[in-house]
Amino acid sequence: MIRVLLVDDHPVVRAGYSRLLEQADAIQVVAQAASVQEAYVAFLEHCPDVTISDVSMPGTGGLELLRKIRQRDPDARVLMCSMHDSPTLVRSALEGGAAGFVTKNAPPDNLAQAVLQVMTGERFLSDDLDPALLSEVADDESVLVAQLTLREIEIWRLLALGHTAAECAQLLNLSLKTVANNQTLIREKLGVGTSAALVHLAQRHHIIDRAFS
Structure with missing residues (x-):
């Protein structure tokens, strides 16, 4: 069974x-x-x-x-x-x-x-x-997203849903410094500089639903 x-x-x-x-x-x-x-x-x-x-x-x-x-x-x-x-x-x-x-x-x-x-x-x-x-070739944006670890994707998802870094730290049982460092890495890997850009990218790749943003 x-x-x-x-x-x-x-x-x-x-x-x-x-x-x-x-x-x-x-x-x-x-x-x-x-x-x-x-x-x-x-x-x-x-x-x-x-x-x-x-x-x-x-x-x-x-x-x-x-x-x-x-x-x-x-x-x-x-x-x-x-x-x-x-x-x-x-x-x-x-x-x-x-x-x-x-x-x-x-x-x-x-x-x-x-x-x-x-x-x-x-x-x-x-x-x-x-x-x-x-096996298909991913587009440039998907290649960038693929660089993220599962933890980085989860932090990105929570940030895109409107959670603060402090709330992310609490939800994931991490230190605020760790979340902040990951937030910086996420933006660098994705090549975005603003919170709005993070949200739009998360919507395009269905990391979050548009209804949540």
């Missing part, structure tokens, strides 16, 4: 995912979580075979959970889900160690397929994602 941890801040989404997964005889949802903090505690407690996490959640997001889990266990299998199919977002997740990426517009049976496939050691992309995006 493949043991799964579900992470999404919407209970209805978690319930839907759970029903879809448990239609497959080989999959059991052993725990659910609504935040990164809850999810990490559940991961440590239940040691799931596969963790399925939404990318966008209040506070710290799924990419930060991916970073924390992979730091704890480099062999952990984490599937990322998102309402967006941005190649930049998919690449960031895969380069950060995600075992696969499933969009919320994908056919329902893709979720169980993803769990079964990543258990074999293969990566999985949902049917509505172009398999070529793993």
Whole structure:
């Protein structure tokens, strides 16, 4: 039996995912979580075979959970889900160690397929994602974004959502100096000089939703 941890801040989404997964005889949802903090505690407690996490959640997001889990266990299998199919977002997740990426517009049976496939050691992309995006040449802006670490992407996301550096430090359990240093590195790597430019770039690459800005 493949043991799964579900992470999404919407209970209805978690319930839907759970029903879809448990239609497959080989999959059991052993725990659910609504935040990164809850999810990490559940991961440590239940040691799931596969963790399925939404990318966008209040506070710290799924990419930060991916970073924390992979730091704890480099062999952990984490599937990322998102309402967006941005190649930049998919690449960031895969380069950060995600075992696969499933969009919320994908056919329902893709979720169980993803769990079964990543258990074999293969990566999985949902049917509505172009398999070529793993090898296609990225545009100049995407190349810049690809330089960022998962932690830098999470700090960028929080800043673009309007959080102050101090709030980012509190949410990520970092010192203010560390966040400030990362903020400087992010701007240098992305080649932007203003907060507005950071927000616009985050919107273009679906690091945040336009509705949040």
